Amino acid sequence: MTDVSLEKLTKAYPGQTRPAVNDVSMHIDGGSLTALLGPSACGKSTILKMIAGLLPPTSGDIRFARQSVLQLPPNRRDAVMVFQNHLLFPYMTVGENIGFGLKMRHEPKKDIDRAVGRMLELVQLEDMGTRKPNQLSGGQQQRVALARALILRPKILLLDEPFSNLDANLRLEMQQLLNSLHQELGTTMLFVTHDKEEAVGLSSKIALILNGTLRQYASATVLYGQPKDEDVARFFGARNFVPGKCGPGYFDCALGRFTLPESVSSTGRLLTFRPENIVVGGDNILENSFHATLASKQFLGSQTVLGLQKGDIFFEALLSPQIAEPLQEGSTVSVHLPQRSLWILG
Numbered sequence: 253m254t255d256v257s258l259e260k261l262t263k264a265y266p267g268q269t270r271p272a273v274n275d276v277s278m279h280i281d282g283g284s285l286t287a288l289l290g291p292s293a294c295g296k297s298t299i300l301k302m303i304a305g306l307l308p309p310t311s312g313d314i315r316f317a318r319q320s321v322l323q324l325p326p327n328r329r330d331a332v333m334v335f336q337n338h339l340l341f342p343y344m345t346v347g348e349n350i351g352f353g354l355k356m357r358h359e360p361k362k363d364i365d366r367a368v369g370r371m372l373e374l375v376q377l378e379d380m381g382t383r384k385p386n387q388l389s390g391g392q393q394q395r396v397a398l399a400r401a402l403i404l405r406p407k408i409l410l411l412d413e414p415f416s417n418l419d420a421n422l423r424l425e426m427q428q429l430l431n432s433l434h435q436e437l438g439t440t441m442l443f444v445t446h447d448k449e450e451a452v453g454l455s456s457k458i459a460l461i462l463n464g465t466l467r468q469y470a471s472a473t474v475l476y477g478q479p480k481d482e483d484v485a486r487f488f489g490a491r492n493f494v495p496g497k498c499g500p501g502y503f504d505c506a507l508g509r510f511t512l513p514e515s516v517s518s519t520g521r522l523l524t525f526r527p528e529n530i531v532v533g534g535d536n537i538l539e540n541s542f543h544a545t546l547a548s549k550q551f552l553g554s555q556t557v558l559g560l561q562k563g564d565i566f567f568e569a570l571l572s573p574q575i576a577e578p579l580q581e582g583s584t585v586s587v588h589l590p591q592r593s594l595w596i597l598g
């Protein structure tokens with residue numbers, strides 16, 4: 253299991269006014285499944301291509317097990333990339349596609365056959381080794397692409413939006429398959445996605461890239477509950493931001509005075525709390541509670557969004573439809589912000 257480090261990695265394409273990737277440093281633990289998450293054109297694919305050796309960085313370093321790989325060509329890095337367009341060889345069978353890399357390494361035929369058989373089993377295509385790629389569905393072709401990459405036992409498997417062409421059900425199935433392949437083989441994996449649910453569901457750690465810079469690198473729980481700044485918070489769906497002032501252990505703002513959890517810094521000027529953590533309609537004798545007007549109510553199927561107003565401050569809460577149902581638009585409701593749900597931004 254190989255750990256991979258990016259050290260101040262920067263890529264400026266010719267003619268660009270600012271680098272596509274700017275000073276990115278992160279350590280990927282050996283055997284982990286990590287997500288590079290960010291919106292379109294933020295530099296995710298550029299990072300993968302630099303790790304694979306397909307693009308030279310403008311500056312910075314890439315290390316596999318603490319050794320720089322910058323001087324190694326792609327075929328000597330043992331970093332294999334899987335793209336969303338799986339690019340299988342159309343004239344070869346599924347089995348030949350999967351075994352292709354080992355054949356290029358001149359491994360004995362019987363070893364290749366055994367490894368191909370094992371990979372077919374792992375990606376659940378046991379009966380399809382003799383078919384041609386055009387006799388497979390999109391999801392099955394993507395399984396072949398994964399098997400073809402993993403058979404090489406790469407030091408790191410790089411996945412560039414591998415499932416974005418698949419429909420929602422198939423996508424979920426492929427995510428589960430990737431998870432089980434990861435558990436079975438223990439390969440270090442880095443996958444690019446713009447879908448935060450996919451990143452949260454699959455990876456142990458997420459690197460959020462915005463405009464070419466690494467904004468926060470942490471577990472999903474930390475990114476949701478303790479975002480580093482407002483941009484990170486917004487990317488992860490935070491909607492409520494209330495300006496104010498911190499004192500020792502509390503925050504004063506137009507909604508009132510709120511006692512902060514001990515772990516929260518008392519220095520920032522923006523209070524945030526996630527819509528799904530707000531308690532609306534309780535009996536309001538708890539600390540960190542106040543009254544607000546229920547300005548709007550929108551049923552979204554599995555959740556209801558409440559728009560709440562106190563003075564000039566508007567904020568949103570997400571409730572289960574059953575709990576939201578008796579609350580009347582225009583009425584005054586009690587609101588409780590549980591202490592552990594409060595977070596202060598700089």
Ligand SMILES: Nc1ncnc2c1ncn2[C@@H]1O[C@H](COP(=O)(O)OP(=O)(O)OP(=O)(O)O)[C@@H](O)[C@H]1O
Binds near residue numbers: 272296
């Ligand atoms: N070969 C290139 N020459 C010049 N600019 C490029 C080149 N490849 C990418 N870019 C630019 O670099 C920026 C980052 O591109 P990149 O493909 O890394 O983003 P991304 O986050 O992977 O995007 P997406 O999710 O849309 O694939 C974009 O502005 C893109 O236009």
